[in-house]
Amino acid sequence: MFRTRSYQNGSRLIGSLSQDLGELVASGELFELKGIGKGLGSAISQAVGEGRWPEDWTTLHDETPEGLIQMLGIPGVGPKKIKILHDVLGVQTIADLQEVCVKNEVAPMKGFGAKSQQKILDGIDLLARFSERRRLDIGLRYGQTFLAMIQNLVGVERAELAGSARRRRETIGDLDIVAAVQPEDVERVTADILSLNGIADVKGAGDSKVSVILDTSIFDGGFSLGHLDANVLDAIGGEGYEQLESGGTIDAQVRLVPPHVFAFTLAYFTGSKEHNIRMRQVAQDKGLKLNEFGLMPETELTGLEAAATSLSATTESEIYAHLGLQFVIPELREDMGEIEASASKMLPELTSLSDIRGALHNHTTLSDGEASLEQMADAAQRMGWNWLGIADHSPTLQVAHGASADDLLAQHAKMQEYNSKWKNEGVDFRLFSGVESDILEDGKLDHPDDVLAQIDYVVASVHAMGKWRSRDESQNTEDLLKCIEHPATTVLGHPTGRILQGRDGYEVDLHTVLEHMSEYNKSGVLKAVELNASPYRLDLDWRLCKRAKELGVPVVINPDAHSIKGLGDIDYGVMIARKGWLEREDILNSLTAEEMSGKLLG
Ligand code: DGT
Ligand code: CA
Ligand code: CA
Ligand code: ZN
Numbered sequence: 001m002f003r004t005r006s007y008q009n010g011s012r013l014i015g016s017l018s019q020d021l022g023e024l025v026a027s028g029e030l031f032e033l034k035g036i037g038k039g040l041g042s043a044i045s046q047a048v049g050e051g052r053w054p055e056d057w058t059t060l061h062d063e064t065p066e067g068l069i070q071m072l073g074i075p076g077v078g079p080k081k082i083k084i085l086h087d088v089l090g091v092q093t094i095a096d097l098q099e100v101c102v103k104n105e106v107a108p109m110k111g112f113g114a115k116s117q118q119k120i121l122d123g124i125d126l127l128a129r130f131s132e133r134r135r136l137d138i139g140l141r142y143g144q145t146f147l148a149m150i151q152n153l154v155g156v157e158r159a160e161l162a163g164s165a166r167r168r169r170e171t172i173g174d175l176d177i178v179a180a181v182q183p184e185d186v187e188r189v190t191a192d193i194l195s196l197n198g199i200a201d202v203k204g205a206g207d208s209k210v211s212v213i214l215d216t217s218i219f220d221g222g223f224s225l226g227h228l229d230a231n232v233l234d235a236i237g238g239e240g241y242e243q244l245e246s247g248g249t250i251d252a253q254v255r256l257v258p259p260h261v262f263a264f265t266l267a268y269f270t271g272s273k274e275h276n277i278r279m280r281q282v283a284q285d286k287g288l289k290l291n292e293f294g295l296m297p298e299t300e301l302t303g304l305e306a307a308a309t310s311l312s313a314t315t316e317s318e319i320y321a322h323l324g325l326q327f328v329i330p331e332l333r334e335d336m337g338e339i340e341a342s343a344s345k346m347l348p349e350l351t352s353l354s355d356i357r358g359a360l361h362n363h364t365t366l367s368d369g370e371a372s373l374e375q376m377a378d379a380a381q382r383m384g385w386n387w388l389g390i391a392d393h394s395p396t397l398q399v400a401h402g403a404s405a406d407d408l409l410a411q412h413a414k415m416q417e418y419n420s421k422w423k424n425e426g427v428d429f430r431l432f433s434g435v436e437s438d439i440l441e442d443g444k445l446d447h448p449d450d451v452l453a454q455i456d457y458v459v460a461s462v463h464a465m466g467k468w469r470s471r472d473e474s475q476n477t478e479d480l481l482k483c484i485e486h487p488a489t490t491v492l493g494h495p496t497g498r499i500l501q502g503r504d505g506y507e508v509d510l511h512t513v514l515e516h517m518s519e520y521n522k523s524g525v526l527k528a529v530e531l532n533a534s535p536y537r538l539d540l541d542w543r544l545c546k547r548a549k550e551l552g553v554p555v556v557i558n559p560d561a562h563s564i565k566g567l568g569d570i571d572y573g574v575m576i577a578r579k580g581w582l583e584r585e586d587i588l589n590s591l592t593a594e595e596m597s598g599k600l601l602g
Contacts, residue, residue, distance in 0.1 A: 006035070009035050010036055010037075010040045010044075013033060013035050021044075021048060022048055025044065025049065030044060043057065065093070067091075068086060070093075071094055073247065074097075074120065074123040074124055074127050075119075075123045075237065076116075081112075085097060085106070088109060089105060089106070097124065098121065101117050101120055101124075102121070122237060122240075123240055126237040126240065126241065127244065129502075130244055130248065133171040133501065134171060134172050134248070134501075135170070135500050135535050136165075136168065136169065136170050136535055137535035137572060138172075138250070138535075139164075139250060142175060142214055142218065142250050143161050143165040143172075143175045143252075145219065146175065146177065146196075146252055147159060149196050149197070150177060150196075150254065153193065154189075154192075155181055155182070155185035155188060155189045155192075156180070156181055157180040157181065157182070157262075158180040158262055160178055160266050162176040162177065162178050162266055162270040162271075163175060163176030163270065163271060164271070166270050166330045167271065167330050167331055167333055167334070167579070168575040168576065168578070168579050169579075170538045170576065171501065172250070174250065174251035174253060175214075175251065175252040176253050176269045176270075177253070177254045177255070178254075178257065178262065178266045178269055179255065180258070180259040181256045181258070181259075182258065183258055186208060190205055190210055190256065193212075197218060197220070198214050198215065198218025198219075199212045200213045200214065203251070208255060208257065209254070209255050210254040211252070212251070212252050213251055213252075214249060214250050214251075214252050216246055216247070216248060223245075223246050225242055225245060226563070227563040228536075228562070229368055229560075230400055231397075232502070232534070232537075234399075235465070235499040235502040235503045236502035236536070237502070255269065258304070260307075260314075261294060261304070261307050263313045263318065263319060264291070264292055264293055264294050264307075264310070264313065264319065266316060267316050268291065268292035271333065272334050272335065275328075275333035275334060275335050275338070275339070278335050278339045282323050282324075282325065282339065286323065286324075290319075293310065294310025294311070295323075296309045320342065324343065325339070325343055326343075326345050326347050327342075328342050328347065331350070331579040332347070332350075332578075332579070334579075348582075348583050349583055349584070350578040350581070350582065350583060351578060351582050351583055351587055352574065353571065356589045357385055357387060357589060357590060357593070357596075358380070358386055358388055358591075358596065359385075359389060359533075359556065359558050359559055359570060360389035360391060360432065360457065360490075360491055360530075361389065361391045361436060361491065361493060361530060361556075361560050362376060362388065362390055362559060362561040362566075362567070363390070363391070363393070363436075363562050364376055364411075366408075366411055367393035367400050367402055367403050367436075368401050369561070369562045370563040371563055373411065373415070375564060376388060376390065376564065377429070377431060381429050386428050386430075386592060386593045387430050387431070387432060387593040388429075388431055389432040390411070390431065390432070391435055391457075391458075392411070392435060393435075393436050394435055394437045394446035395446060396438040396463075397438055397463050400463075408433075408435055408451065412433040412454065412455050415432075415433045418431055419431060429593065430593045432456045432597075432600060433455045434456055434457040434459055434491075435447065435455060435458055436460075436461055437458050437460050437461075438461070438464070439460050439461065439462045439480070439483045441479075442479060442482060443478075443479040443481070443482030443485075443486070444486075445458060445460060445483070445486055445489065449488065452488035456601060457488075457491065458486075458488045458489050458491070459490070459491040459492075459493040459558075460483050460493060461494055461530075462494075465503070465506065468506035469503075469505075469507075471506070471507075472507060473507035473509055476506050476508045477508050477509045477512055480495075480513050484513070484516055484520070489527070490526055490527065490600065491530050491556055492513070492527070492528070492529050492530060493530045493532065494532040494537050494539045494560070495508070495513070495529060495530065495539060496508060496510070496541070498537065498539050499536050502536065510544055511547065514547055514551050517553045518551035518552055518553050526600075528553065528554040528555065529554075530555075530556055530557075531545065531555050531556070531557045531577055531580075533560065533571075533572050534560050534569050534572070535572045538572065540580075542576045542577075542579040544580070545576070545577060545581060545582055546580050546581040546582075548580075548586075549580075549581060549582060549583075549586045554586065554587065555582060555587050556588040556589060557570060557574060557577055557587055557589050558573070
């Protein structure tokens with residue numbers, strides 16, 4: 001049984017080789033590689049030489065039920081356990097396994113127990129959630145890597161990411177790529193795509209469409225999740241998640257079309273479906289037909305033949321212009337009012353990364369961050385920011401080493417010193433000292449008022465998820481309202497507590513919460529809502545960003561960085577802010593240090 005491990009190691013080793021495998025076999029050097037034993041080495045030699053694996057291997061593979069192989073994907077379940085479950089309980093599929101766990105038949109078995117049974121159930125849950133969709137950050141990493149490879153192929157004139165990845169949805173079902181290829185090159189480009197790195201399986205190819213499954217080998221072996229805060233790691237299923245993620249896959253479809261229809265195909269497969277339906281109506285009202293091949297007068301012809309009668313467009317802008325519409329950026333194509341705004345030339349001028357001058361919710365080693373105050377400040381300056389807010393955890397959150405009042409105030413004093421120093425040196429940068437306070441019973445904050453009054457601001461957020469998720473919406477909403485009423489509360493942090501692909505947030509009526517915050521802002525008291533930029537959260541949801549804007553509640557995009565690298569998550573926050581219609585003046589991040597200081601300190 002221990003052979004499984006050595007085979008897995010061998011497989012990883014072969015996958016990461018830079019030398020030609022054929023040469024290694026021919027020269028016998030293969031056997032000198034660390035981790036390639038006699039049995040594995042001769043099997044590989046046979047496969048390379050004769051094009052087939054040893055017969056006992058293929059027989060074993062053929063005779064092993066598919067379900068047992070799929071079970072290997074469940075975190076914490078290895079071949080040894082699978083064999084026992086199969087031999088003793090007759091388990092053949094993941095569904096079988098779930099059933100025997102629910103019936104409590106696994107726990108009493110030798111070597112398992114109640115804890116292990118629960119872990120298997122959690123693992124099945126995680127696998128199911130995870131195989132449906134991927135988070136935006138992961139989807140984009142795959143998408144941009146695969147796209148760059150395709151753009152590099154000879155015969156590909158243009159290629160773009162389409163679908164939900166291009167629209168920057170918070171999770172991605174599958175990747176869609178559109179490539180402009182001359183008809184005579186389609187066959188060769190198709191073959192070249194199929195021979196690219198990172199393709200774990202081919203679902204279909206031909207007829208101008210290639211469907212594949214990508215796995216992490218597309219990243220040349222380099223794949224890590226970076227630092228995760230304890231809370232998030234726990235919510236996504238603990239350590240097992242990293243194993244899943246690094247073995248994860250995503251489906252991708254590439255459509256090869258003649259260059260003159262590229263813009264139409266790109267627009268079609270960018271979607272959303274709802275946006276497309278509205279676009280087709282606009283076209284129809286003008287007596288035109290819009291589809292993935294073109295924009296043409298009603299005709300008997302179909303497909304590419306009909307496209308011969310299409311109005312011409314080499315960019316999407318031209319398609320919108322033909323319909324009397326302003327160009328709609330992909331993030332807004334969700335039928336959330338963008339067609340109407342476009343028709344009346346009232347589309348927002350969306351914010352972008354270059355507007356960002358700082359953020360208010362970040363951690364240091366004072367609580368569960370990896371970097372010191374000095375390292376975080378230095379990184380923010382190098383990013384071109386003019387200010388940085390530090391909001392370490394409060395004492396109640398013990399898993400995150402919440403800081404005591406004394407330590408908090410000491411850090412505050414240190415920040416004041418740095419600020420004076422920078423001021424004297426003429427450096428346009430300053431630190432703001434806050435705290436990420438847990439929201440406690442009855443919406444109370446986690447430090448005495450006199451402590452909170454000494455620092456610059458409070459990000460109030462819920463971390464006792466178990467409790468909040470077990471309560472009803474009205475109770476949670478009421479506690480949030482009370483918390484907002486506290487004079488020290490400036491920012492409502494990750495307002496629902498959701499972890500994408502991990503767990504739902506607690507029930508809360510955010511419309512009421514935002515309306516409450518709106519009243520304060522109308523009377524000149526700053527109450528801002530966070531758009532947590534961690535790709536695990538992206539909370540405030542983009543659908544509500546627009547509502548916050550309408551109500552005049554400022555949004556602050558916060559990376560919630562737990563390391564220097566974590567500051568980079570601001571990118572995902574900006575993507576979602578754009579998707580949520582936010583402009584420069586809707587976000588606190590665009591303020592100068594001076595303006596921010598005025599807002600926080602009066
Ligand atoms: P996903 O993959 O679930 O994250 O979401 P999308 O938006 O990428 O959806 P997908 O991959 O099924 O299709 C890509 C785009 O193709 C979609 O956004 C709009 C377009 N599309 C697909 N099917 C239809 C359809 O039946 N009608 C219309 N109007 N458009 C469609
Ligand atoms: Ca898709
Ligand atoms: Ca698709
Ligand atoms: Zn935080």
